Amino acid sequence: MPLHGRAGDAGVCRGIRGGLHPGRCRVRDCHWLRGRVRVRLTVQHVDGLRFLATVDEHAVVVDAAPEDGGGGSAPSAPRLFAAALGACILEFVANSCRLHGIPFECLSLELNCEELERPRRVGEVRALLCIEPEPDEATKRRLLGVARHATLVNTLVRPPEIAIQFA
Structure with missing residues (x-):
């Protein structure tokens, strides 16, 4: 779905717990539609x-890597993107297990991706799922199908229209 924006009110940059950046700035409200x-x-x-x-009541700090001129005090945007992708895949798998009564004691995912140049972007992404106790092959195939239809996987397969403009 396309990204939509509308002009917002001037806001105060409060940062986490009221202190990273106390100055005033224009804040543009960005919205995406989900249904x-x-x-x-x-x-x-x-x-x-x-x-x-900041989304809803949650905040995440993002910092560029030192080799890109940042401080490295938090995940970079591409790494946070990869983390969100991995979490989205695992959320779908865990929910499918819950809905279908597939028991697990441990559920994890290792995501490997490369950052490419010219243009800078995330290249190939490989996800390795681990579930214990290990399910039978038919269940693994079903769970892989679920993983391949996670929201962020669908978004990458069918890229959204992205509109970027000034407020």
Whole structure:
């Protein structure tokens, strides 16, 4: 689905627990549609190449890697993107296990991806699922099918229209 935006009110950059960046700045409200639900997402500059992303009542600090001029104090945006992809896949698998009564004591995922140049982007992504106790082959095939239809996997397979503009 396309990314939609609308001009927001001027806001105060409060940062985490009221202190990373106390200055005033314009905040643009960004929304994406999920059915009929709108989710507000804002990203604000903190300092250097560090940013505060806020969605609902949750905040995440993002910082560029030192080799890219950042401080490395938090995950970089591409690594956070990969983490979100891995978590989305695992959420779908865990929920499918719950819905179908597939027991597990341990469920994990290792995601390997490479960052490519010219243009800079995430290249090949490989996910390795681990579930204990190990299910039979038919169940593994079904769970792989579920994993391949996770929201962020679907988003990458069918890229959204992205509109970027000034407020």
